[in-house]
Amino acid sequence: MHNIIATCKNQEKTNLLGLSPTKMIDFFASIGEKQFRASQVLQWIHQRGIDCFSEMTNLSKSLRDKLTTIAMVQPPKVSYFKESTDGTCKWIIQVTSGSLVEAVYIPENDRGTLCVSSQAGCALDCSFCSTGKQGFNSNLSSSEIIGSLWIANKHLAQLKQPKKVTNVVFMGMGEPLMNFDNVVDSMQLMMHDLAYGLSKRKVTLSTSGVVPALLKLADYTNASLAISLHAGTDELRNQLVPINRKYPLKQLIAAVKHYMDSLSDSKRVVTIEYTLLAGINDLPEHAKSVAKLLKNIPCKINLIPFNQFPGSDYQRPSNNAIHRFQRSLVEQGFYVTIRKTRGDEINAACGQLVGSIEDKTKRNQRHLQKLASKTTKNAETITF
Numbered sequence: 001m002h003n004i005i006a007t008c009k010n011q012e013k014t015n016l017l018g019l020s021p022t023k024m025i026d027f028f029a030s031i032g033e034k035q036f037r038a039s040q041v042l043q044w045i046h047q048r049g050i051d052c053f054s055e056m057t058n059l060s061k062s063l064r065d066k067l068t069t070i071a072m073v074q075p076p077k078v079s080y081f082k083e084s085t086d087g088t089c090k091w092i093i094q095v096t097s098g099s100l101v102e103a104v105y106i107p108e109n110d111r112g113t114l115c116v117s118s119q120a121g122c123a124l125d126c127s128f129c130s131t132g133k134q135g136f137n138s139n140l141s142s143s144e145i146i147g148s149l150w151i152a153n154k155h156l157a158q159l160k161q162p163k164k165v166t167n168v169v170f171m172g173m174g175e176p177l178m179n180f181d182n183v184v185d186s187m188q189l190m191m192h193d194l195a196y197g198l199s200k201r202k203v204t205l206s207t208s209g210v211v212p213a214l215l216k217l218a219d220y221t222n223a224s225l226a227i228s229l230h231a232g233t234d235e236l237r238n239q240l241v242p243i244n245r246k247y248p249l250k251q252l253i254a255a256v257k258h259y260m261d262s263l264s265d266s267k268r269v270v271t272i273e274y275t276l277l278a279g280i281n282d283l284p285e286h287a288k289s290v291a292k293l294l295k296n297i298p299c300k301i302n303l304i305p306f307n308q309f310p311g312s313d314y315q316r317p318s319n320n321a322i323h324r325f326q327r328s329l330v331e332q333g334f335y336v337t338i339r340k341t342r343g344d345e346i347n348a349a350c351g352q353l354v355g356s357i358e359d360k361t362k363r364n365q366r367h368l369q370k371l372a373s374k375t376t377k378n379a380e381t382i383t384f
């Protein structure tokens with residue numbers, strides 16, 4: 001594993017890994033080089049996974065030497081890697097602050113989704129989230145965020161059965177809109193033809209509702225959006241998602257509409273994530289308030305049965321309660337999926353492996369009951 005990770009060490013050098021396409025052009029301009037050099041280097045780094053300038057053979061020898069002196073391509077350090085029997089892969093990555101974050105790869109028939117982190121810890125303290133319980137530690141740099149994708153692609157290509165990342169979701173640790181600039185730079189790389197070339201539908205930013213940042217997001221990207229809703233009334237959401245006290249549902253829904261309107265594509269929908277907590281937000285009255293709130297929003301709803309972790313205050317609902325909740329929303333005309341648990345044996349649920357690495361006695365996910373698959377016209381079980 002370690003041999004695939006970059007070897008450059010000098011902190012004084014500019015790390016080209018996280019430079020957005022525009023910033024890469026600016027960098028080459030600043031050293032008196034033409035724009036096409038930025039395109040070449042972007043392709044070497046992101047499409048071929050090269051981290052040493054000496055291997056970038058279509059650059060002149062003098063430029064390669066110059067880059068070696070002033071720049072580097074340095075991904076973050078991988079502390080741990082594990083592949084689950086169902087093909088799910090998990091990386092624990094050590095970022096500059098010394099904190100550990102994670103990235104998870106979930107293979108499915110026709111795609112492979114990488115779940116990336118944007119922050120070490122999170123300040124927003126949602127009551128059911130293990131990342132929130134850690135508090136905020138640091139923002140990831142754009143090299144650390146895109147570095148997760150760079151590492152994953154490189155590593156997946158070396159597996160016995162090589163795989164590829166086709167989709168990226170910002171559903172790992174942290175709140176992406178609290179690390180706006182670095183997240184936007186990394187998304188631009190994910191979606192740029194000279195880098196990863198993922199389409200706007202295949203990169204999804206998930207937010208708990210940082211309204212001012214969501215309002216400005218449309219000026220920077222047209223990626224897909226997921227909103228972590230978890231409640232249909234302010235009274236309940238204030239308890240579960242404290243940022244709601246600052247930016248209540250009326251403001252959040254207006255910001256979602258603003259973003260969706262900016263996409264100028266009537267077929268795009270926002271994903272609504274709803275973590276189901278037994279007896280707290282999984283009753284018929286809760287489904288009713290969600291349906292009322294979302295009635296004019298083009299959306300699909302993804303129900304996430306609560307992933308228990310040591311010290312958590314909540315329970316995962318029964319399968320009956322989960323399917324009852326799904327049915328009541330389907331009956332109101334919504335498209336509703338249930339997130340399937342994957343990679344249990346490596347604690348692939350977001351935010352959970354870091355905890356179990358720090359305390360190896362925790363085997364919190366292994367025995368969780370798996371949801372039975374259920375497919376109806378408007379309801380199915382999916383992973384992301």
Ligand code: SAH
Pocket residue numbers: 126128129130170171172173174175176206207208227228273274275304305306307308309350351
């Ligand atoms: N901060 C962002 C993205 C990371 S969290 C956000 O909140 O959207 C990704 C998703 O996992 C969110 O919908 C979050 O609410 C959900 N989640 C967090 N902890 C969970 C848990 N223990 N069980 C189930 N879902 C959880």
Ligand code: SF4
Pocket residue numbers: 122123124125126129130131132133172173174175208228
């Ligand atoms: Fe932060 Fe998202 Fe966890 Fe809330 S759910 S504490 S916003 S990572």
